[in-house]
Amino acid sequence: MSEAAQTLEGWYALHDFRTINWTAWKQADAEKRNAALDELQSLISEWKAAEDAKTGSTAFYSIVGQKADFVFMHLRETLEELNALEVAFNKTTFAQFTTPAHSYVSVVELSNYMAQPGTDPLENPEIVARLKPILPKWRHICFYPMNKRREGNDNWYMLSMDERRAMMRSHGMIGRQYAGKVKQIITGSVGFDNWEWGVTLFAEDALQFKKLVYEMRFDEVSARFGDFGEFFVGNLLDGDGLNQLLSV
Numbered sequence: 001m002s003e004a005a006q007t008l009e010g011w012y013a014l015h016d017f018r019t020i021n022w023t024a025w026k027q028a029d030a031e032k033r034n035a036a037l038d039e040l041q042s043l044i045s046e047w048k049a050a051e052d053a054k055t056g057s058t059a060f061y062s063i064v065g066q067k068a069d070f071v072f073m074h075l076r077e078t079l080e081e082l083n084a085l086e087v088a089f090n091k092t093t094f095a096q097f098t099t100p101a102h103s104y105v106s107v108v109e110l111s112n113y114m115a116q117p118g119t120d121p122l123e124n125p126e127i128v129a130r131l132k133p134i135l136p137k138w139r140h141i142c143f144y145p146m147n148k149r150r151e152g153n154d155n156w157y158m159l160s161m162d163e164r165r166a167m168m169r170s171h172g173m174i175g176r177q178y179a180g181k182v183k184q185i186i187t188g189s190v191g192f193d194n195w196e197w198g199v200t201l202f203a204e205d206a207l208q209f210k211k212l213v214y215e216m217r218f219d220e221v222s223a224r225f226g227d228f229g230e231f232f233v234g235n236l237l238d239g240d241g242l243n244q245l246l247s248v
């Protein structure tokens with residue numbers, strides 16, 4: 001058996017995608033719409049308070065295209081908290097105007113491929129901060145799930161640790177060229193959801209998603225071993241953005 005990579009886990013993650021029933025939203029009277037918006041805003045304030053207290057983080061983005069209208073990405077210490085968040089949203093008036101479109105459950109993960117031998121990663125404040133990240137509120141989000149292939153000669157899980165480490169080094173070198181342009185949060189979902197990882201990227205310039213993902217396609221670890229699910233891309237919903245989205 002090949003040596004399994006050691007992983008460190010941080011906050012649990014829920015990507016909660018919803019579609020808006022625009023017909024019902026437009027038909028609702030202004031009073032009901034305003035009440036729904038007030039309630040939604042107070043939920044968002046609660047999430048912001050959790051983020052200020054560093055007990056979790058939430059990002060709220062509209063989704064471009066027809067796979068969903070918006071996504072809440074929540075990070076919390078436990079799965080129970082994530083569950084409570086989705087249930088709290090489901091009980092709001094605004095939720096009556098939405099339908100679930102997709103969801104993804106995972107946990108922030110760092111592997112030991114790049115670890116410094118003989119050091120305790122949990123003593124490194126940078127690593128600890130990466131396990132419990134405050135999500136950047138950059139203009140755009142890109143989310144997709146992925147697997148590492150297990151087919152014939154292209155079986156990631158049969159490679160030696162050294163072979164995998166060399167490929168992850170090359171992967172990391174490409175990623176580093178995008179420092180300051182793309183921020184990645186890798187979440188592990190083996191045992192939690194249908195794919196092995198969730199990849200969540202943030203950027204101020206959405207084109208950087210295309211450039212990075214395209215460049216990685218030529219790198220061995222993605223070219224030979226990457227299998228990818230559906231892509232979701234969207235725009236930050238800050239206070240103004242939310243009001244604009246929901247004004248009818």
Ligand code: VOV
Pocket residue numbers: 005109110111112113114146148168171172174175176178182183184186197199201212213216217222226
């Ligand atoms: C934005 C840049 C960027 C950077 C700097 C970066 C660096 C790194 C490093 C150094 C490491 C290994 C240590 C760790 O931190 O865990 C990883 C790990 C990982 N990555 Fe990555 N990645 C990036 C970006 C980045 C992207 C765009 C993708 C999607 C791939 C693609 O083709 O679409 C990805 C995937 C992953 C995955 C699935 C893992 C876990 C693999 C495993 O087998 O365990 N990643 N990644």
